[in-house]
Amino acid sequence: MSWNVYLRRYWQLYALLALPLAYFVIFKYGPMYGIQIAFKDFNFFQGIEGSEWIGLEAFRDIFRMRDFYITLRNTLMLNFLDLLVSFPAPLILAILLYEMRLVWFKKLSQTILYIPHFISWVIIGGIVYQVFGTQSGMINNVVTALGFDAIPFLTDKGYWLTTYLAVGVWQSAGWGTIIYLAALTGINKELFEAAGIDGAGRLRRIWHITLPGLKPTILVLLIINLGHMISIGFERPYVIGNLAVREYSDVLSTFVYRVGLESGQYTLATAVGLFQAVVGLVFVLGANYASKKLTDESIM
Template sequence: MSAIAYLRRYWQLYALLVLPLTYFIIFKYGPMYGIQIAFKDFNFFQGIHRSEWIGFEAFREVFGMRDFYLTLRNTLMLNFLDLLVSFPAPLILAILLYELKAVWFKKLSQTILYIPHFISWVIIGGIVYQVFGTESGMVNNLLMSLGFEAVPFLTDKSDWLITYLLVGVWQSAGWGTIIYLAALTGINKELFEAAGIDGAGRLKRIWHITLPGLKPTIVVLLIINLGHMISIGFERPYVIGNLAVREYSDVLSTFVYRIGIESGQYTLATVVGLFQAVVGLIFVLGANYTSKKLTDESIL
């Protein structure tokens, strides 16, 4: 079949690609024009094209800032801890939900677990302060009424770190189970039946059938998560963080906000953004290459 005949036969499929391609061109590739701000002394009134070229001077200025390395450390630390705590949570939840026999209870549990994903981080931040606040939080009020001392969940660095991670699990774990549950439906149920006939218990079926069946999905999601190690969402550390724990809560996204939006140093903010993009790409390619060599699973 010639290329023209093929296009005529399946033109509807190519037509469906118009909207997503348009979206990527406008919102993903179009903004790449602004990358040159990192190499210019950007003036808001002169615009990108007319601003003066300064080469790598802004890079030297950013890499000479103490705050940059502090926020870089915090970004890597929080993302690494999130990977250890939040990454396995949806996998475990998905397996538990899959093993449930009562359909009504499974649907109810899924609904309850999904809800936090749709709540804004601003609202979640308000809930966190109402529940874990040192002076007025529900948990500390209960502890003090029982004769215990208040726990500084949001003002002590170690306690804040634990609170940050657990809130992240609560917000994201339920939604993350969707991908794993979809992958679980693709596993042949006859394998579970055959294993049961051979005397394999539930844990052995999970270990020898469920987990190997989820291996490609786990690898892909792990590679994607590793690609985000150098970037971090702005809302979560900004809303839950405060001056008392700024040594841990100040990350690259809040650093960009301070120097870009608050201080108007758009060139420096673009340098940090470009740094995150390049390092993130290196992380993805490195993780993909390592995974392909060790497990023969990859996304490229």
């Protein structure tokens, strides 16, 4: 079948594909034009084309900045801890929801778990300060009323780190279960029935059927998460963080905000963003290569 005949027959599919393609071209590939700011002494009034070319000077300046290495360390540390804590949470929740027999309770649980994903991080930050605040937080009000010292959830670095990870799990775990639940529906039900007839308990069915059935999905999501190790969202560390814990809460995204928007050093901010993108690409390709060699599963 020639391509023009195929196009006439399935033109509706290509029409549907036009919108997502336009989105990626306009909002993903179009902004790549601004990458050259990282190699120029950008002047807002002269524009990108009129600014002087400085080559790799911005990258040399960044690698000489102590704050850059602190924020890079914090970014890797927080993302690694998130990978350890937040990555397994949706998987565990999805298996628990899948194993539930009460349909009404299962639907109610899913609704409650999904809600935090739709709440703005600004609102979540307000909730965090109302619940975990040292002076007026709900938990510390109870703790001090019982005669104990207030717990510095948001001012002590160790407590702040625990609070940061816990809030991240609460906000994202429910939404992350959707992918795993979709993958679980693709597992042949007859496998569970046969295992039950052979005397396998629920835990054995999960270990020998559910987890192997989810293996491709787990590996794909793990590779994608490893690709984000060098990048981190701005809202969560910025909203929950404060000066008392800045040694842990200051990450690359807040560094870019401080250097680029507050200080007006757009060249340095763009250089940091490009650095994140390149290292993230290396992480994705490396994780994909390792996965393909070790498990014969990959995303490309």
